[in-house]
Amino acid sequence: MARESKTKYAILGALNIHPMSGYDIKNWLTKVTGSFWSESDGQIYPALANLQKINLIRIEKNSSSSKRLRNVYRLTKKGEKELDAWLEKPTQTTTIRSELVLKLFYGKRLTNKQYIAHIKRRELQVLAKLQYYQEITEHLKKDHKNDPDTFYWLITLNRTETIHNAELNWCHETLKMIKNKKKLSLHL
Amino acid sequence: MARESKTKYAILGALNIHPMSGYDIKNWLTKVTGSFWSESDGQIYPALANLQKINLIRIEKNSSSSKRLRNVYRLTKKGEKELDAWLEKPTQTTTIRSELVLKLFYGKRLTNKQYIAHIKRRELQVLAKLQYYQEITEHLKKDHKNDPDTFYWLITLNRTETIHNAELNWCHETLKMIKNKKKLSLHL
DNA sequence: TTACGCATGTAAGAGGTTACATGATTTT
DNA sequence: AAAATCATGTAACCTCTTACATGCGTAA
Numbered sequence: 001m002a003r004e005s006k007t008k009y010a011i012l013g014a015l016n017i018h019p020m021s022g023y024d025i026k027n028w029l030t031k032v033t034g035s036f037w038s039e040s041d042g043q044i045y046p047a048l049a050n051l052q053k054i055n056l057i058r059i060e061k062n063s064s065s066s067k068r069l070r071n072v073y074r075l076t077k078k079g080e081k082e083l084d085a086w087l088e089k090p091t092q093t094t095t096i097r098s099e100l101v102l103k104l105f106y107g108k109r110l111t112n113k114q115y116i117a118h119i120k121r122r123e124l125q126v127l128a129k130l131q132y133y134q135e136i137t138e139h140l141k142k143d144h145k146n147d148p149d150t151f152y153w154l155i156t157l158n159r160t161e162t163i164h165n166a167e168l169n170w171c172h173e174t175l176k177m178i179k180n181k182k183k184l185s186l187h188l
Numbered sequence: 189m190a191r192e193s194k195t196k197y198a199i200l201g202a203l204n205i206h207p208m209s210g211y212d213i214k215n216w217l218t219k220v221t222g223s224f225w226s227e228s229d230g231q232i233y234p235a236l237a238n239l240q241k242i243n244l245i246r247i248e249k250n251s252s253s254s255k256r257l258r259n260v261y262r263l264t265k266k267g268e269k270e271l272d273a274w275l276e277k278p279t280q281t282t283t284i285r286s287e288l289v290l291k292l293f294y295g296k297r298l299t300n301k302q303y304i305a306h307i308k309r310r311e312l313q314v315l316a317k318l319q320y321y322q323e324i325t326e327h328l329k330k331d332h333k334n335d336p337d338t339f340y341w342l343i344t345l346n347r348t349e350t351i352h353n354a355e356l357n358w359c360h361e362t363l364k365m366i367k368n369k370k371k372l373s374l375h376l
Numbered sequence: 377t378t379a380c381g382c383a384t385g386t387a388a389g390a391g392g393t394t395a396c397a398t399g400a401t402t403t404t
Numbered sequence: 405a406a407a408a409t410c411a412t413g414t415a416a417c418c419t420c421t422t423a424c425a426t427g428c429g430t431a432a
Contacts, residue, residue, distance in 0.1 A: 002393045002418040006287055013294035023383050036289040040421055045385050068428050069383065080297075087298055090306070091288040093313055099194055100279040101224040101347065106201035107340040109268075110275055118278070125281055152295040159289065159358050166354030170347050190390040190421045211411050228393055233413055256400050257411065 007039055007047045012056065012075060012083040017149055019060045019074040022048050032136060032153070035129065035160040048073060056082050116178060123171040130164045133157055195227055195235045200244065200263060200271040205337055207248045207262040210236050220324060220341070223317065223348040236261060244270050304366060311359040318352045321345055 010033075014025045022044045030038050048071075051057045056079035060072045075083070100122055107115050137157045144150045198221075202213045210232045218226050236259075239245045244267035248260045263271070288310055295303050325345045332338045 002391090002416095005419060006285070006290070007419090009287075010290060013290065016294065016297065021383075022385090033290065033293060036284060036286040036293075038283050038285070041385080042387090042421060042423095043419085049385090071384080083294070084297055087291050087294060088302055090309055091291065094286055094288075095226050096224060096284050097194070097226070098224040098282055099197075100282075101344050102194070102198060102201065102221065103275050103279065104347075105221060105224075105340060105344045106204065106271070106275060107343075108337050109204065109272055114276055121278055149296055152293060155295075155362055156289050156293045158362070159292075159355070162354050162358040163351055166350050167347070170350040174343055174346070190388095190392095190419085193391060195391090209411075210413090229413080230393060230395095230415090231391085237413090259412080 005043075005047075007043045008051055008056075009083065009086045010037060010039055011044070011047055011051060012079055012086075015057055015073055015075045016080070016083055019072050021070050021072050023070075033156075035133065035164075036156065051079070055079075112178060116175060119171050119175055119178075123168065123175070126164050126167050126171065130161065130168065133160050133164070137161070193231075193235075195231045196239055196244075197271065197274045198225060198227055199232070199235055199239060200267055200274075203245055203261055203263045204268070204271055207260050209258050209260050211258075221344075223321065223352075224344065239267070243267075300366060304363060307359050307363055307366075311356065311363075314352050314355050314359065318349065318356065321348050321352070325349070 010029060011025060014020060014028060020028070026039055026041065026044050048057070052059065052073070055076055057073045058076055060074045100118060103110075103118060104115070107118075110118075137154065140147075140150050140153060140157070198217060199213060202208060202216060208216070214227055214229065214232050236245070240247065240261070243264055245261045246264055248262045288306060291298075291306060292303070295306075298306075325342065328335075328338050328341060328345070
């Protein structure tokens with residue numbers, strides 16, 4: 001019960017780029033896939049141990065010689081197959097939960113001022129994210145143009161950008177509408 | 189640990205519209221807030237019991253006389269205050285997880301055909317949702333124009349519509365780009 | 377030498393979904 | 405009479421986050 005965790009696939013996919021440590025994977029995921037995927041410590045390390053146990057990944061370098069403890073993992077052939085099988089499979093739509101939108105939905109009890117404040121906060125959050133992902137996009141286009149992954153990363157970054165822009169527009173329009181008290185405009 | 193559940197607020201907000209049973213709340217939520225909020229049986233009923241225990245809601249009608257068991261709850265004054273306190277509070281950004289986008293991100297290992305299939309499936313899903321929410325929007329504008337909640341519901345429906353439309357455009361553009369093999373267009 | 381970042385890992389415990397159980401009522 | 409839907413509720417059990425513990429290396 002409680003639908004199957006996808007953490008293993010996030011890990012396998014990351015290791016398919018190049019060998020990494022758990023620490024690397026986590027930071028890298030939060031940095032570049034943050035807008036649609038993330039993992040926490042408590043997920044990563046047990047998952048790595050398990051994936052190693054069932055031979056989907058293996059430790060490449062244990063760096064025992066006086067170096068700091070650092071486990072760098074790499075995909076096995078079996079791991080690649082597992083990754084491929086998952087990649088090909090169609091996905092179910094995931095349920096999402098946005099507390100903010102729930103508040104806006106139940107917003108009848110809020111004053112105009114409070115309601116506007118919610119949307120403005122959201123506007124700033126989205127704007128910040130948008131700028132952040134635009135920077136990553138620029139960076140990829142400039143310094144990783146020929147990386148075989150870049151094309152796919154840009155596609156998903158472009159998706160994030162498109163959607164964030166749309167939400168930004170919505171914030172803008174909604175604020176304008178509320179401020180002008182043209183509440184009826186939605187009903188036309 | 190494991191961040192605080194928002195189920196109670198989803199329930200309080202629903203009961204603020206009008207008294208409802210647990211069954212009603214669940215169905216109503218999946219129907220109209222499905223694009224940004226949902227609850228499952230296993231959450232609703234225990235939460236209702238608990239909310240009643242701490243006097244945020246109470247049973248309005250137990251309909252004992254030969255009628256089917258059906259508990260209709262209504263907000264108490266205390267419940268209204270709790271709802272207001274939550275509504276006013278700023279929200280944290282929620283982390284979202286999209287398995288599909290993760291696959292597209294790791295898409296290097298997929299054939300063009302497989303990749304396109306993923307996006308096309310998504311396109312259809314989004315299109316269906318878009319049409320569904322457009323129907324609800326029309327319904328509200330026609331038959332519930334003067335309902336005090338309608339204005340707020342239309343705002344969130346409009347948000348869903350805007351974002352879904354953006355994603356649809358992205359699907360379209362991305363498919364076109366891949367099909368034309370103009371992979372370099374992203375790099376310009 | 378103090379502090380911060382690197383790096384791994386575990387424990388606790390709430391959150392959430394699915395499946396099952398139960399029984400009434402309405403529809404076919 | 406059977407099947408579908410209404411309606412509530414519980415149990416199992418996985419998921420996930422937060423917090424804590426630990427220790428090394430490096431920079432101020």
